[in-house]
Structure formats: structure tokens, C-alpha cells
Amino acid sequence: MQKAIKKYWPIFVLPTLAAFVIGFIIPFVEGVYLAFCQFTTVRDATLIGFNNFVRAISDNTFTHAFWYNCAFVVVTTIAINVGGLLVAVLLTKGIRATNAFRTVFFMPNLIGGIVLGYIWQILLNCVLSLLERPLLALDATAGFWGLVILMCWQQIGYMMIIYVAGLQSIPDTLVEAAEIDGATRWQTFWKVKLPMLMPSITICLFLTITNSFKLFDQNMALTGGQPAHQSELLAYNIYYTFYGRSGPQWRGIGQAKAVIFCLIVVAIALIQLRVTRKREVQQ
Numbered sequence: 001m002q003k004a005i006k007k008y009w010p011i012f013v014l015p016t017l018a019a020f021v022i023g024f025i026i027p028f029v030e031g032v033y034l035a036f037c038q039f040t041t042v043r044d045a046t047l048i049g050f051n052n053f054v055r056a057i058s059d060n061t062f063t064h065a066f067w068y069n070c071a072f073v074v075v076t077t078i079a080i081n082v083g084g085l086l087v088a089v090l091l092t093k094g095i096r097a098t099n100a101f102r103t104v105f106f107m108p109n110l111i112g113g114i115v116l117g118y119i120w121q122i123l124l125n126c127v128l129s130l131l132e133r134p135l136l137a138l139d140a141t142a143g144f145w146g147l148v149i150l151m152c153w154q155q156i157g158y159m160m161i162i163y164v165a166g167l168q169s170i171p172d173t174l175v176e177a178a179e180i181d182g183a184t185r186w187q188t189f190w191k192v193k194l195p196m197l198m199p200s201i202t203i204c205l206f207l208t209i210t211n212s213f214k215l216f217d218q219n220m221a222l223t224g225g226q227p228a229h230q231s232e233l234l235a236y237n238i239y240y241t242f243y244g245r246s247g248p249q250w251r252g253i254g255q256a257k258a259v260i261f262c263l264i265v266v267a268i269a270l271i272q273l274r275v276t277r278k279r280e281v282q283q
């Protein structure tokens with residue numbers, strides 16, 4: 001069997017590797033190159049150095065989108081992980097219809113972002129109208145919390161599944177030993193279960209942080225960046241710069257914003273992984 005694998009491995013590896021190079025590596029390298037160019041299409045690109053990056057950083061809508069997105073990431077990361085862990089703990093207590101509850105909580109994750117955005121836009125605007133408050137498109141604060149509610153509703157069920165798997169992998173002997181030593185339920189959870197959950201927490205934090213930074217379709221459907229670009233997240237700001245503004249200079253600026261955005265997300269994700277992995281314990 002091993003000889004057959006060694007002999008035929010190119011048949012399995014090369015198609016995937018070729019697809020990865022063609023579909024990701026080449027476009028990524030070309031995208032980085034275009035960030036230093038002024039262009040209308042990829043065939044008429046002209047190198048202009050770091051001018052696009054300077055203009056991207058000095059764009060007030062981009063800096064506002066950055067801080068708006070950072071606040072969004074902090075709120076959603078805390079809310080999604082606390083909510084997902086709380087639901088996971090409740091669903092591992094042996095209550096009836098546990099599988100049905102897991103399915104119900106997970107289902108929102110299967111719905112497309114555009115559809116979710118428009119559904120929640122209708123629901124939240126109806127609620128705001130009844131409360132005589134400004135609609136989502138007229139109030140950046142309302143738009144922010146609307147995005148938070150939408151993101152939490154969609155992602156809590158997914159993180160719940162990961163936390164459930166983590167809780168179920170904790171050896172019963174550790175919990176029993178803590179109970180014998182006289183630990184309360186809270187002490188058992190805080191001192192025994194939570195440290196053993198760190199691998200799951202690492203995964204969930206990584207997913208929520210990166211997903212919150214990359215959020216685009218829900219932002220476009222729910223608020224469209226209104227009013228006056230005040231509810232734009234980074235991904236939507238890049239999209240609007242590239243496709244919503246006229247003139248060849250904006251394509252290069254949009255590409256520069258995309259490169260800056262990529263570097264920010266990668267740096268934050270790597271820092272988070274490094275910090276949380278240090279806290280993981282071996283079973």
C-alpha cells in the first residue's frame with residue numbers, strides 16, 4: 001500500500017497543487033503588484049510606487065472603516081464566544097432534545113450572508129420604526145448593533161458545535177477528581193474545564209476574529225455603508241473604493257487597501273494564535 005502511495009502520489013497532489021497555484025498564489029502575487037500601479041485593467045498597469053498606499057492611509061473613509069471594524073471585531077468576538085460557550089455548556093447537561101437544539105442553533109450558519117442581511121434589515125427596521133428610532137441606513141450606531149446582532153445570530157451556533165466537541169473530550173476523571181476535592185461547579189468549570197477547552201477557544205477566537213474582519217455581504221445588504229460611509233467595514237470600503245468610484249487611480253488605491261487589510265488580518269490572527277496556544281494544556 002505504501003509503495004502504491006509513493007508511486008502514484010503525483011496523481012493526487014499535482015491537480016490540487018495546480019488549482020491552488022492558479023486560483024490563489026498567482027492572483028495574490030498579481031494583486032500585490034497591482035497595489036503599486038495605476039490601472040484600469042491588468043493589461044495597462046503602470047508602476048507608481050507607494051503612492052496608492054499613501055492615498056489609502058490618508059483616506060478618511062478607510063481610517064474610519066478600520067476603527068469601526070476594530071470595535072465590531074471586539075464586540076462580536078466576545079459576544080459570539082461567550083454565547084457559543086454558554087449554549088454548549090447548557091446542551092452538554094443531558095437535557096432532552098439536545099440534538100434538536102443543536103440543529104436549530106446551527107441552522108443560521110447555513111443561510112447565505114446576502115439573504116441574512118436583507119432579512120435582518122427588514123426585521124430591525126420594523127423594530128426601529130415601532131420604537132420611533134432612525135432606521136439602519138440613517139444611523140451608524142444602529143447599523144453597528146444591527147451588524148453585531150446579525151453576526152452573533154449566524155455564528156454562535158457554529159462556535160457552539162466546536163465548544164460542544166471540546167467539552168465532550170474532557171476526561172470525566174478530571175471532573176470527578178475536582179468534585180471529590182470539594183470544588184464547586186463554578187470552580188470545576190473555571191479551574192478544570194476552561195483550561196482543557198483552550199484548543200477549542202483558540203479555534204473559535206481565530207474564526208470569529210477573521211470572520212468579523214472579512215465580513216462583507218451582510219454589511220452590503222444590511223446597511224450598504226450608510227449613512228455617508230459611516231457604517232462601512234473594511235471589506236466593504238475596499239469594494240466601494242475599487243468599484244464604486246470612477247477614475248483609474250481608485251482601482252490602485254482599492255488594491256493597496258486590500259493589501260493593507262490582508263496584512264492587518266494576518267498579523268492580528270497570528271498574534272491571537274500565539275497568545276492562546278501558549279495557554280493550551282495537554283490532556
